[in-house]
Amino acid sequence: MAGLPKISALRIERFRNTVWEYYRKARRRLPWRQTTNPYHILVSEVMLQQTQVERVAEKYEAFINAFPDFPSLRRAPLHRVLSIWQGLGYNRRAIALKRIAEEVMRRYRGTVPSSVEELIALPGIGKATASAIVAFAYNQPSVFVETNIRRVIGHFFFPRREHVTEQELLAVVEKTLDRSDPRQWYYALMDYGAMLKRTHPNRVNVHRRRQPRFEGSRRQLRGVVLRTVLHQAGLTESALIEHIGKEPRQVREVLRQLKNEGFLKKRGGIYTIS
DNA sequence: TTCCTGACGC
DNA sequence: GCGTCGGGAA
Numbered sequence: 001m002a003g004l005p006k007i008s009a010l011r012i013e014r015f016r017n018t019v020w021e022y023y024r025k026a027r028r029r030l031p032w033r034q035t036t037n038p039y040h041i042l043v044s045e046v047m048l049q050q051t052q053v054e055r056v057a058e059k060y061e062a063f064i065n066a067f068p069d070f071p072s073l074r075r076a077p078l079h080r081v082l083s084i085w086q087g088l089g090y091n092r093r094a095i096a097l098k099r100i101a102e103e104v105m106r107r108y109r110g111t112v113p114s115s116v117e118e119l120i121a122l123p124g125i126g127k128a129t130a131s132a133i134v135a136f137a138y139n140q141p142s143v144f145v146e147t148n149i150r151r152v153i154g155h156f157f158f159p160r161r162e163h164v165t166e167q168e169l170l171a172v173v174e175k176t177l178d179r180s181d182p183r184q185w186y187y188a189l190m191d192y193g194a195m196l197k198r199t200h201p202n203r204v205n206v207h208r209r210r211q212p213r214f215e216g217s218r219r220q221l222r223g224v225v226l227r228t229v230l231h232q233a234g235l236t237e238s239a240l241i242e243h244i245g246k247e248p249r250q251v252r253e254v255l256r257q258l259k260n261e262g263f264l265k266k267r268g269g270i271y272t273i274s
Numbered sequence: 275t276t277c278c279t280g281a282c283g284c
Numbered sequence: 285g286c287g288t289c290g291g292g293a294a
Contacts, residue, residue, distance in 0.1 A: 048279045055278085055292065089290030090280090126281045146279040190279060197277090210276080214291070223290060261289095 007157070012176050015156055020178075022195065023188035028053070031060050033187060038112035038137035039070055042100070045129050045136070046093050053194070059088050070110050074101040079273035082263075083230055091226060095262050096124025114138045132186070141182040143174045148193025149186075155196055218254065221246060225254050226263060229271050236269050 030053065032044030043063060047056045063084050067073035073081070078098060085094040100122050104112060112133065113119050119130035131144030145153070145166060153172050158164045178185040214220055228244055229235070237255060241248045255271065258264045264271050 045279075050278055050280050051290085052278045052292080087291070089278095089292080092281090092289065096281090124281065128280060132279070144279095147277085148279060186279095193279090209286080212288090213275085217290095219289060220291085 007175055015176055016178055019188045019192050022192050027187065028191050031057060040064055041137040042112055042133055043097065045132050046097055046124055047088060049093065049129060050090065051088060055088065070101045070105050073098060074105055077274060079230060082273060086227065092261060093124055099123045112137060116142060135182045135186050139183040141177055141179045143170055143177065145169045145173055148190040149173060151193040151196050152189055155200065221250060221254050222258065225251060225258060229264060229273055233272050234270055240271060
């Protein structure tokens with residue numbers, strides 16, 4: 001357990017001023033920042049998990065237009081949700097969102113919960129996303145770290161440190177959090193982090209596991225299989241294997257996997273997406 | 275190759 | 285704690 005860093009009040013104030021000043025001049029006008037609708041904010045936060053802002057911006061509007069509220073998302077067929085999701089990656093998030101719509105309607109009567117504990121209990125929502133929703137939808141001073149915040153805190157409070165633990169980062173985030181307006185503060189913090197990424201590239205002070213190569217991977221095949229069933233519903237297993245033209249054994253394995261995860265259904269030897 | 279407003283099962 | 289989950293862009 002590393003000792004908590006002692007940060008003077010003066011240093012905190014200077015840090016806040018720096019971040020606020022940058023935000024005043026160069027804040028990003030993102031579509032999900034123009035709303036206070038908790039559902040819209042929840043959707044954006046799930047989309048933004050491990051996905052660049054620019055790419056989410058392209059999909060967000062289409063998704064919100066197609067499914068403007070929990071009821072419309074809940075009753076939408078999965079294949080429609082997945083086709084709008086196409087290109088965002090981590091397709092299981094689309095399934096999670098549908099299940100969230102189901103849960104929120106049933107258990108919370110359509111109102112997004114405002115506590116981190118309740119939010120974490122929803123599928124596809126972990127600590128970071130739950131805290132972000134609390135901050136952005138309800139303007140509450142929750143404490144969380146994501147990649148932009150990590151970069152900012154590392155830059156100002158742990159310079160030339162090779163590795164900084166999650167605990168250390170959270171402690172500093174909590175101390176420097178401007179509770180007068182948590183929502184705007186976190187927007188500002190993350191915008192500053194996005195700026196640092198451009199001005200100080202490859203200065204990463206957190207250990208990150210590198211992903212295996214995507215080309216030729218099973219995840220790539222999963223994407224291909226899902227897209228194929230999406231566009232060519234009602235094919236048998238052998239027809240799918242023929243159409244996809246990859247290792248039959250691997251395609252079969254992926255089909256079984258996708259079926260178990262709720263992407264596909266098989267009825268009478270025919271694969272569909274409900 | 276690396277990274278991206280992580281979550282989840284084991 | 286480790287593996288897996290997408291896909292696009294730089």
